[in-house]
Amino acid sequence: MTIAVPNALSRPGFFQRLSFANKSDVFTRVLVIAITIALLFYILLPVYWMLKTSFQPNQEIRVLPPIWFPTETTAHPYTNANRLIPMWRYVLNSLFVSVTAAGISTIIACSAAYVLARFRFPGATIILGLILLTNLIPAITRVFPIYFFIQNMGLLNSYVGLILAYVGFSLPFAVLMLRGYFESAAPPELEEAALIDGCGYFEAFWRVILPVCLPGIAAVAIFTFLNAWNDFLWASLLLNQGEMKTIQVGIGDFAQEGGGVQYVNAFMAACVVATVPALVVFVFVQRWLVGGLTAGSVKT
Amino acid sequence: MTRQKYLFCYLMVAPAMLITTALGIYPMLFSLWMSFVEYDLLRINQFGTPFVGLDNYVEVFSDPRFVQTLFNTIIFTILAVAATLGFGLLLSQVLNANYRGRTAMRMLVCVPWFVPPAVASAIWMWLLNTDRSPINFLLQDAGLITSNIRWLTDSATWGPFSIPMMSIVAVRVWNGLPFAVIFLLAALQSIPRSLYEAAEVDGASLWQKFWYVTLPMLRPVLAILITLLVIGGLGSFEINYIMTGGGPQNLTNIMAVYSYQQAFSFYRFDLASAASGMIFIMTGFISIFYLRSQLKRVA
Numbered sequence: 001m002t003i004a005v006p007n008a009l010s011r012p013g014f015f016q017r018l019s020f021a022n023k024s025d026v027f028t029r030v031l032v033i034a035i036t037i038a039l040l041f042y043i044l045l046p047v048y049w050m051l052k053t054s055f056q057p058n059q060e061i062r063v064l065p066p067i068w069f070p071t072e073t074t075a076h077p078y079t080n081a082n083r084l085i086p087m088w089r090y091v092l093n094s095l096f097v098s099v100t101a102a103g104i105s106t107i108i109a110c111s112a113a114y115v116l117a118r119f120r121f122p123g124a125t126i127i128l129g130l131i132l133l134t135n136l137i138p139a140i141t142r143v144f145p146i147y148f149f150i151q152n153m154g155l156l157n158s159y160v161g162l163i164l165a166y167v168g169f170s171l172p173f174a175v176l177m178l179r180g181y182f183e184s185a186a187p188p189e190l191e192e193a194a195l196i197d198g199c200g201y202f203e204a205f206w207r208v209i210l211p212v213c214l215p216g217i218a219a220v221a222i223f224t225f226l227n228a229w230n231d232f233l234w235a236s237l238l239l240n241q242g243e244m245k246t247i248q249v250g251i252g253d254f255a256q257e258g259g260g261v262q263y264v265n266a267f268m269a270a271c272v273v274a275t276v277p278a279l280v281v282f283v284f285v286q287r288w289l290v291g292g293l294t295a296g297s298v299k300t
Numbered sequence: 301m302t303r304q305k306y307l308f309c310y311l312m313v314a315p316a317m318l319i320t321t322a323l324g325i326y327p328m329l330f331s332l333w334m335s336f337v338e339y340d341l342l343r344i345n346q347f348g349t350p351f352v353g354l355d356n357y358v359e360v361f362s363d364p365r366f367v368q369t370l371f372n373t374i375i376f377t378i379l380a381v382a383a384t385l386g387f388g389l390l391l392s393q394v395l396n397a398n399y400r401g402r403t404a405m406r407m408l409v410c411v412p413w414f415v416p417p418a419v420a421s422a423i424w425m426w427l428l429n430t431d432r433s434p435i436n437f438l439l440q441d442a443g444l445i446t447s448n449i450r451w452l453t454d455s456a457t458w459g460p461f462s463i464p465m466m467s468i469v470a471v472r473v474w475n476g477l478p479f480a481v482i483f484l485l486a487a488l489q490s491i492p493r494s495l496y497e498a499a500e501v502d503g504a505s506l507w508q509k510f511w512y513v514t515l516p517m518l519r520p521v522l523a524i525l526i527t528l529l530v531i532g533g534l535g536s537f538e539i540n541y542i543m544t545g546g547g548p549q550n551l552t553n554i555m556a557v558y559s560y561q562q563a564f565s566f567y568r569f570d571l572a573s574a575a576s577g578m579i580f581i582m583t584g585f586i587s588i589f590y591l592r593s594q595l596k597r598v599a
Contacts, residue, residue, distance in 0.1 A: 028506045036394050039387055040408065046474065047411055049434065050423045065437040112316030121309040127317055129591055134324035136528075136587040138535020140556040141580040142327035144334060144569055149327070168323025175316055201308040230416040232538045237564070248418040255422050255542050264426055271419045282414040 054078070054268040061265055077265035078273070084263060085254060087270050090247040095277065097159055097239075097246060098228035101166035105174050106221040108167070113178035114205055118188065128179075135172035139233060147237055155238075162239045162246075169234065170224040177223065181216035182209070222285045229278055247274045332580060334573035341567035356574040365550050366558060366575065373554040375460050376469060376540075377533030383473045384529055385522075388480035393510070395481065396488045406485075413478035420475045421542035428452055428467055455548040462551045464544055471539050476532070480525060487521035488514070527590045531583045555579050 053061065055073040081087050115121070116128055146165060147156075155161030190212065191204040199207065210217070235246040245253075251274055254267050335356050337349040360366040395406050412420065427433060428451035436448045454463040491514065499509045515522075537556035540546060546553030546561070555575055563572035 025506045032390065032394065035390060039391060042470075042474065043409060043412060043477070045434075046420070046423045046427050047415070049427050050419075053426065061432075064432070066432055066434045068434065108315045108319065111312040115309045115312040119305065119309050121306050124309075125595065127313060129595065130325055131316070131320055132591055132594070133584075133587055134320050134328075136531055136590070137328065137583050138531065138537075138556070138579060140535055140537055140559055141576045141583070142324065142331055143560075144563055144573060144576070145327035145330040146323060165323070168319055171316055171319050172324065201305065202312075205312075226414075230418075232416070232418040232542070248416055251416075251418045251422050252542050255418075255425055256545075267422065268426060271422050274419050275415055278414045278416060 050268050050271050053265050054272045056265050058262060058265065077269040080263075081266035081269040081273070084266055085250045085270065086243055087247070087250065087273060089243050090245055090250040091273060091277070093159075093244055094229055094246040094248070094274075097162050097166065097235075098225045100159075101163045101170060101228045102221050102225035104163070105167045105170045105224050106178075106217060109171055109174035109178050109220065109224075110210070110217060111205070113175045114182055114209060116175070117179045117182035118191075131172045131175050135176060139169060143233065143237060150238055157239055157241045157244065159239070159244070162235060165234045165238055166228045166231070169231070170227045173227065174220050174224050177220050178217065181220070182213060185216055186213055219285050222281045225281060226278055250274075328580060331573050332577055334569055335577040337570060339568075339570035339573065341569060352570075356570045357577075360571055360574045365553070368550055369546075369553045369555060369558045369575075370578065371460055372465065372550075372552065373534060376465065376472070376536070376552075376554055377530055379466075379469045380472045380476070380533050380536075381526060381529045383469065384476055384480045385526065387473065387477055388484050388525075391477070391481045392484035392488055393514075395485050409481055410478045412474050415475065417475055417538040418542060420471060421539050424467070424471045424474070425452070425543055452544055453548050455551060457551065464548060464552045468540055468543060468552050471543065472533070472536060475539070476529070480529065483525055484518065484521065487518055491517045523593075524590075527586060531586055534583050535579055 052068075052070055054077050055075070056067075056070050057072055057074045057076065060067055060070060060072060116124060146168070150156055150161040150165065153161070155164065186209050191199075191208050194204040194208045195201070230248065231246075232248045232252055235249045236252060239245060240249055247270070251270055254270060334349075336351060336353060338347065338352050338355075339349050340347075391409055395402065395409060415423070427435070430436070430448050430450045430453065433448070433451065435451075436445070439445045439449070449463060451467045452464050456462065495513050495517070496509060499513050504512065535556055536554060537560065540552050540554050541557045541560065544552045546557050555578060559572045559575035559579070562568045562575060
């Protein structure tokens with residue numbers, strides 16, 4: 001190990017195959033490490049800056065040049081944020097809408113995904129194609145008619161209207177992901193055995209397949225929850241009055257009003273609050289990420 | 301037996317199909333129809349919605365702001381896709397290599413994934429605040445700049461590029477990078493080790509292994525990823541809408557924001573639909589090609 005690299009990086013393992021490598025590999029490795037460090041800075045700085053600001057008292061934020069490592073921390077911005085916007089109420093709204101939408105779309109998606117994964121029937125390819133198309137084409141191309149549709153039903157500025165929009169928005173994604181899961185996780189022998197035993201098709205699905213696939217279904221439910229939780233576009237259109245707003249719209253309002261530097265720690269506190277629930281459920285689905293995300297797109 | 305099976309299949313798929321049609325396919329087509337009629341909320345009671353052919357498209361294309369917006373959207377998409385791919389390829393290699401602390405690295409790289417786009421916009425607005433941006437102070441300390449960069453408000457342009465556009469692209473890439481990295485990592489893990497071993501026997505350098513083994517093996521996955529990123533970029537909305545609202549001087553305006561503003565600020569749902577119709581045509585075209593190649597592989 002004759003090259004000069006930082007100690008931590010010259011551990012065995014990192015350069016385990018260095019002896020094989022030629023001179024240009026050393027250069028490549030150093031370059032890759034340098035770019036990776038720069039990228040890590042890019043990836044982590046915004047999150048650190050949000051957390052830091054949300055715990056900083058006002059007088060420290062006003063200091064120039066900005067303080068990188070706060071000497072004093074306070075939870076005051078969190079209570080202050082709730083005074084400026086009804087933050088906790090917004091979080092509850094978001095939770096309610098997202099959980100309901102995730103529940104409904106997962107149940108509907110389950111039955112459709114199962115038959116699309118398992119049976120060949122006339123029209124199955126077309127149905128699958130339409131679902132894929134709806135999943136791919138951006139939401140902005142269908143917001144206006146849906147806005148009028150919800151308005152005509154008198155559901156503008158109601159939870160029901162937003163939940164309906166979320167179910168429509170998340171369903172194609174949930175169907176595709178679950179279809180991939182059913183194909184890979186549930187062997188066809190399972191319900192073949194049940195059918196021979198005299199089960200009906202629905203009974204085989206309900207009693208045999210669903211219990212086996214519960215973990216995957218839970219993961220899909222969490223993903224649809226995240227879709228709804230993260231959404232800004234639909235919520236800003238369909239539910240933008242008073243106390244019923246979702247937290248993402250609350251953040252958007254906060255951003256648009258500007259608020260100035262004196263409120264920025266409260267603003268960042270609201271951002272932390274709007275991120276934490278997503279983070280918590282994210283930890284649960286972590287190990288499903290790769291399989292789940294590729295299921296919908298790679299294997300159709 | 302077959303009839304019973306088909307009946308079961310259709311019953312099971314019916315609710316999903318009903319919702320996908322009512323809240324997906326039908327609104328998309330209705331939106332397209334709106335772009336061919338007059339749909340001005342301020343005139344609709346008096347004049348209804350007469351068919352006007354391509355007039356709405358002619359009207360938006362004669363608006364220089366729209367043409368600029370269309371170019372912005374394309375440049376925004378190209379820059380964001382290119383940066384996401386470049387960074388994604390590099391980081392997925394790093395996360396796939398063998399070293400202590402790899403799990404921690406994987407988690408750190410995934411951090412922006414669970415930040416909602418509205419929050420990502422909010423954080424970056426504060427981080428890029430002209431007078432208080434830590435990045436400006438770092439650059440000043442390094443002697444690279446003499447006056448603060450106005451990240452989101454500088455209206456100087458270099459051809460189609462401007463500082464606010466770059467900032468917005470940086471936020472978009474930041475938010476979307478983890479998805480690309482994990483997507484590519486999954487693909488890297490499925491490349492057989494024997495290919496690399498064979499290359500090593502032949503004395504290939506790291507770069508050669510990447511160029512002659514990794515990239516060719518990644519090609520199908522890269523095609524999918526690029527398609528998804530391009531479609532996502534063309535329909536992107538939240539970050540531009542929240543951070544700049546399309547400004548300064550329309551420099552960061554993109555199609556979805558233009559469409560949204562035409563609809564809900566000026567009540568011109570016909571022009572809004574013409575703009576979103578452009579997104580529909582572009583993304584629909586790409587999607588159809590994508591679906592054909594995907595469905596062919598299944599059949």
